[in-house]
Amino acid sequence: MAKDRDDTPSATLSLADLIDALRALKGSDDETLQKRAQYEAEAHARLTHRENEHHPGKSVYSYPEGDVARPKPALKCKMYQCGYDLSPDTITPEEIDLLNQLTIGAFTFKRTDGSEEKLTVTGELDPQGQPTRLLINYPCKGELRHNLPSLSDMLRAALGRPTPELVELAALRAELDALKATR
Numbered sequence: 001m002a003k004d005r006d007d008t009p010s011a012t013l014s015l016a017d018l019i020d021a022l023r024a025l026k027g028s029d030d031e032t033l034q035k036r037a038q039y040e041a042e043a044h045a046r047l048t049h050r051e052n053e054h055h056p057g058k059s060v061y062s063y064p065e066g067d068v069a070r071p072k073p074a075l076k077c078k079m080y081q082c083g084y085d086l087s088p089d090t091i092t093p094e095e096i097d098l099l100n101q102l103t104i105g106a107f108t109f110k111r112t113d114g115s116e117e118k119l120t121v122t123g124e125l126d127p128q129g130q131p132t133r134l135l136i137n138y139p140c141k142g143e144l145r146h147n148l149p150s151l152s153d154m155l156r157a158a159l160g161r162p163t164p165e166l167v168e169l170a171a172l173r174a175e176l177d178a179l180k181a182t183r
Contacts (some may be wrong), residue, residue: 061092076100077123077131081151082140091151098155102134107158109138111147119158 057067072093079086079099088096107119123134140148148154156163162170 061090063093072096073100078133079136080134081136082138086136095152095155098152098159098161099134099136101159102136102155104131104134109149109154109157112149113147115147119154 056065056069058064059067062072063070072088073096075086075088075096076099086099091099102121104121104123104125107121108116109119111117117138119136119138121134121136124132126132138148138154149157153163155161
């Protein structure tokens with residue numbers, strides 16, 4: 001049974017009403033657009049805002065006061081340890097100080113099991129003889145990756161520098177000797 005055309009509802013929507021209806025369906029009316037823009041601005045601010053903007057820069061790689069209060073010294077040139085780039089962000093101030101004392105040459109250090117190992121430093125020099133790049137290498141592949149001391153222990157041994165404990169022990173012995181002399 002066919003319906004008469006007279007039974008159909010009248011479609012008297014204007015073009016403006018149709019556009020408003022489509023905007024409401026798509027969520028593109030002015031109020032929705034403003035809410036969306038505000039949400040996206042807040043989301044962008046949350047993504048780009050650092051949680052801790054005013055931090056002291058304290059980490060295991062910094063001085064106890066932090067990098068802000070006491071910045072770390074710079075490396076004297078680009079340095080690589082067994083092919084890996086040494087970044088001041090991941091080495092301690094003591095290691096930076098010891099690395100800056102290195103010169104091109106061959107050195108020895110002791111592994112944690114007491115065996116001696118060779119540390120070689122090669123690199124590139126500028127016309128004035130200053131290093132522009134140092135490559136620090138020692139056996140560390142396969143089974144040789146075990147029993148390696150810390151970088152600072154390796155460098156202290158290579159440079160012939162005493163450990164902080166030995167320096168403190170010598171100072172205590174000197175102070176003890178001074179006290180004995182006053183008695």
